Amino acid sequence: MRSHRVTTVAGAILATGLLLAGSVPASAAAGPTTLPADQYTLSADYHKFDALNSALVSTLGTAAVHTVMDNANHSRRALPSSFSLAGLTGGFQFDDADNKDCKSYPQGITTSRDAVGTADGGNYDGHQLVLISWYTKGSCDGKQQRSRLTLVDWDATYPDKYRKILLVEPTGSTSAPDFKDVPIHAGGVSWYGDNLYVADTGGGMRVFDMRKILKTDPGGDAGQIGRQSPTVYYAHNYAYVLPQVGTISSKTTSGTNLAWSSISLDRASKSMVMTEYTCKSGCTDYPNRAPRAIRYPFAPSSTTFADSTTASQALQLPWYKLNGVASHNGRWWFNSSGDKQLYYWTPDGGSKTYPWVSSGESISYWEDGTNPDLLWSLQEGTGNRNVFAVGQAGYSG
Template identity: 25%
Template sequence: MAANRTISPWCSRDPFNTAPDPDLKYCLQDDDSTSHEWIPQAMTGVSDARDNELYGAAGNIQLFASYDNNDPGRDNNKDKYGDCTEAEAKKRDSCNQKGIRITFVQSRTNPATGSPEVKYRHVLLGWTFINSANHVSFDGVHSAEGDPDADPDKFMQNGVHAGGMVWYGNFLYVADTRNGIRVFDMEKIMDLDPDGDGKAGDTMGKDGADDKTTTANVEDKSKVGRHDNVWYSYGYRYVMPQVAAWKFRAAQKNPTAQADKYKCATTGRPKASYLSLDRSTRPDRLLLGEYCRPAGSTTYPSTGRIASYPVAELEGRTNDVKAEGWANYLPLATGGAQGAVAHDGTLYVNESKGTDEPSNLWRYQWVGGELSAGGRAPIKTATGAEDLYYERGAGRLWSASEHWEGAVNAKLAEDGKPEGCLTGPTSAHICQRVLYAHKLSWVNSQP
């Protein structure tokens, strides 16, 4: 995979404020750091994927997932493209609702210069289906809930938030909040621009069903999937297809009203808000947990459940897989768990505290049948801390900060221009979005 973007380690962006600095901080390019369209959530990496932390010969790989929060090129949905003309939609990524993308990040040595560098590449996730011409095609990953034709901005992301994911073997498991887990295949990534020139017309081979030769078009950003024997991908070079799904069997008891969207039932189907992998157990286990905000509700008092599944059974079975281990309610008074990961019997949980103060990183252990912090206070960490991922060899606990804050020049984005970072005395909270890692040994040493 050809990486085309560059990370700056230890730039001046600082979502930590009064919280302790991390062991490592990765700063994305400005348009990713300030984007209010793509919001980062989940994290995983090659340490989850392989026991030896290598995918082939490649190591030092992290992945994060982002959801398409809104489309700044579209003020309304009066027609197919909102405020964008058809010509604008072909050129501007922000005119179209694209669903979910993942980003591969790798620290490596530049083969040409011999210097260290950190590069990254965005990859679109695709939901595969058979189209009306009986050909395999794909769309962006959206939820099946709601009515996307009536109001795409309101309904399309009601369910698929990419709040958690785990890379295990060749598969990528992605949380689908209301439904379960979607499964994508690393070995089936499509390259729609194999010569790397950014132009349309690359040959993609023949369709086995009707022997038709297909081509690709990465210049037209208004289309996705196969149309008249041409593959489109909203302009993305790489697309990773969905190949399976695990759906919850329990009855849906969570509220569906918009006002109650962060409340959770105490029984029945859970929400798949975040995922992680525990390789310190035998067998390896996939953790799944809920983001809940009870807000004093007596009907929905849950602060969030968390449970685990033997991941090998998710790989090889087609019938039910029961939740086991860590099945408990999180001891958070107001909820708000954004991510959790377990290692050597300790559960680490990121609790968000809004957009203007550091998040909490909690440490829990299983005591007397319940999760307990054992009197330890939470560790302050980045504002807007999200999902958690443990890199075993380096001993690092990774996360991402999600907030872009409010001082980006939104008018530039609305006009389809680079958003950029503002400067000046009022810009202290600009470009705050980073990937970061704390040493687990440091985390465990805190009182």
């Protein structure tokens, strides 16, 4: 955050009594055990849709991130006075319609600090941003049908606005390029350089390029998606879509395949970490077994993975219903929505447990060159969708 944003937000929080002083209550907890890292590998294909994407760009044209934010059409709100968490430094809610929407649910979180680090105030294309991934169901009790992003300005230089972008997969042919919905849970998201990685529970990540946001016609019927004529493309009334560029596939040689429930970028070690949402017993839609957390290094001096990548760290975890993971400088954080706890662990220092929020989702580590580092997270519950940041030092043992 730029310094005047920190002062403004912190002052407002102090005025409403939300910033809690002192250390966060913690208790000792059981810790993870080590698994053989070489049993977990990734295969990367960043060019799967090159031909189709070139045709789509030629047909529709692209919009830079700053253009999208110049046309942001939703206003974020302040956190409610009822929201209280130790170490809180700031945050926001979506507008009333998005806060109460029973068909769409926020899941993953990443920021422009993930994308570019602390240089130039953590700005990507001139904006300091918080990015949230969502999934949308066909009805309030229906199945997942598509997924989207919300780009939120978190910068005192700009209005408190956000804009939605639909995630799509290229289809069709180079002479008649098209796209379709991406019907995934989007439980985790990480922005690194220009690449956006979105967790795909079925076995890895989908990759998107933030330089290739396409402009579409926001008209038509809300149910229409894709090519309507050689020059008209609809996208459920979205004005912008982000097409998939590649796929990161996951494989393990031991035990069951990984369930990619959440991911997070570790800029300190230039790696991606993931974890699984599992149950101890009794679940029908999720695995009933102990979850794992795996670390995969990026290629040297790159924001991409090599064609084949072997994990550098693998952990068996003693906690369940994990919706969030983060790591930085050898430290790990795990959010359990089932226990409403945040678990902190280091190999040398062991584990600590901290009280956390209900309906907690993903975590993103916010590096800051001048102010204390933060942990960003969010809640998915209808009517209670708080996106918030806390000082990470209060949750680090």
